[in-house]
Amino acid sequence: MSTDILIIVGDKVDLMLPPDGEVPFRTTIEDIGADGVLWASFATSEDYPSTLGFNTEVDMVYYRHTGRYIARVKTVGFQIKGKVQYVLLTQMAEPVKDQRRKYYRLPVSLNALICEYNSSAEMGELAHEEPAEAVALEIAGTRDISITGVALVTKLEYTLGGKYILKLFFEENPKEPEKPFAICAEVVRLDYEEKSSTYRIGMRFFAQTQTMSEYLARYVLKQQQKQVMRRRFIDE
Numbered sequence: 001m002s003t004d005i006l007i008i009v010g011d012k013v014d015l016m017l018p019p020d021g022e023v024p025f026r027t028t029i030e031d032i033g034a035d036g037v038l039w040a041s042f043a044t045s046e047d048y049p050s051t052l053g054f055n056t057e058v059d060m061v062y063y064r065h066t067g068r069y070i071a072r073v074k075t076v077g078f079q080i081k082g083k084v085q086y087v088l089l090t091q092m093a094e095p096v097k098d099q100r101r102k103y104y105r106l107p108v109s110l111n112a113l114i115c116e117y118n119s120s121a122e123m124g125e126l127a128h129e130e131p132a133e134a135v136a137l138e139i140a141g142t143r144d145i146s147i148t149g150v151a152l153v154t155k156l157e158y159t160l161g162g163k164y165i166l167k168l169f170f171e172e173n174p175k176e177p178e179k180p181f182a183i184c185a186e187v188v189r190l191d192y193e194e195k196s197s198t199y200r201i202g203m204r205f206f207a208q209t210q211t212m213s214e215y216l217a218r219y220v221l222k223q224q225q226k227q228v229m230r231r232r233f234i235d236e
Contacts, residue, residue, distance in 0.1 A: 003208070004064060005064055005066070005068070005069055005095055005097075006030075006070065006095070006201045007029060007032075007038065007060070007062065007091075007095070008029070009029055009030065009031060009032055010028065011028070011029045011062050012026065012027070012028050012062065012161065012174065013027060013028070013029060013040065013051060013060050013061060013062045014026050014060070014061040014062070015027065015058045015059070015060055015061075015073075016058060016059045016060075016061055017050055018044070019106050019231040020108040024046075024093070024120055026206075027040040027041055028040065028041050029089070030084075031088065034173065036090065037076065037088050037090050038073070038089040038090070038091070038152055039071065039079075039086045039088060040086060040087050041083075041085070041086060041087060041132070041165075042078070042085040042086055042221055043214045053091075054073070054075055054076075054077070054078075055074060055075060056074065056075045056191075057072060057073070057074045058072075058073060058074075058075070059071070059073075059179065060072070060073045060089065060208055061098070062095075063160075063188040063189065065081040065189060065190055065206075066097070066161060067097050067189065068097070068098040068188070069095040069096065069097055069098065069100070070095060070096060071091055071092075071093060071094065071095035071096075071100050072091070072093045073089040073090060073091050073092060074086065074090055074092055075087055075089060076088050076089065076090050092201070093147050098197045104146060104224060105144040105145065105218060106144055106145050106146065106153070106220045106223050106224055107143065107144045108142060108144060108145055108223060109142060109143075109144070110141070110142040110169055110170065111139055111140075111141065111142075111143055111168075111169045112140045112141065112142055112150070112152055112167065112168050112169070113136055113138075113139050113167040113169075113180060114136070114137045114138055114139075114140055114152075114154070114156075114158075114164050114165075114166060115134035115135060115136050115137060115139075115165040115166075115167065116134050117134070117162075117164050117165055117184065118134055118135065118163065118165070133220050134165050136155060137155050137164070138155060139155060140152040140153060140154040140155075141153050142168070143200070145216075145220065146220060147205075147216040147217045147220060148204060148205055149188070149202060149204040149205055150166065150168075150184070150185065150202075150203050150205075151200065151201070151202055151203075152200070152201050152202075152203065153198050153199070154181070154198060154199045155197075155198060155199070156199070157190070157192075157199055158187050158190065158199070158201055159187060160188070160189075160190050161186065161187060161188075162186065162187045163184065163185070163186050163206075164184075164185055164186075164187070164203070165182055165183070165185070166182065166183055166184075166186060166203065167180035167182045168179070168180055168181045168182075168183070169181075170219060174220065176202070181208075181212075181215065183208065183212055184205065184206050184207045184208075185203035185204065185205050185206070186203060186204050186206055187201055187202070188202050188203065188204045189201060189202030190202075192199055192222060192229075196221055197228065
């Protein structure tokens with residue numbers, strides 16, 4: 001197994017309850033003990049996931065430039081050091097690359113303004129409201145989009161794990177075509193295309209409100225239905 005996909009200190013991971021993939025929380029691997037036990041920072045007791053107890057098996061999901069990886073882990077304890085609470089995890093199996101897509105990715109070309117991230121975006125202020133002023137970095141084009149993320153083609157190189165604010169311009173809003181849909185996104189994949197001197201980046205949405213998720217789901221479903229109708233028309 002390549003050492004490039006081994007979990008390391010500093011990795012951001014999602015702990016997902018099988019089989020449905022419910023996400024109790026997202027955390028960071030803060031330390032790895034000599035015994036291989038992973039120390040992940042934990043939320044306050046108010047945010048303690050009731051479904052995540054001692055000896056609970058969960059899927060630990062994390063990203064590399066080559067894609068999304070999953071490793072089955074088990075909680076083996078909880079510790080408090082100072083003001084920080086940790087969940088202790090031991091790996092049950094080697095990580096494997098996830099080849100499945102839980103959500104449909106819609107091939108679509110949209111303009112996307114990539115802006116510097118600001119923490120106020122995580123408070124749900126971006127759901128069809130005017131977001132706090134953010135520094136624009138470039139206008140990129142989308143390759144596909146789902147309710148959980150987007151693939152972009154960019155001229156600039158971005159940092160793997162970097163957080164940004166995306167302002168997506170949907171053509172489905174003719175009354176206010178200049179008003180973008182703004183959402184927080186994190187770079188989870190980065191590939192350089194030498195022929196075109198551009199970057200293909202995968203970004204995962206985070207800090208979504210229910211309104212944002214529903215809007216994206218409606219958009220993807222509507223566009224998917226349109227594509228099916230076009231194919232039927234061509235076939236006939």
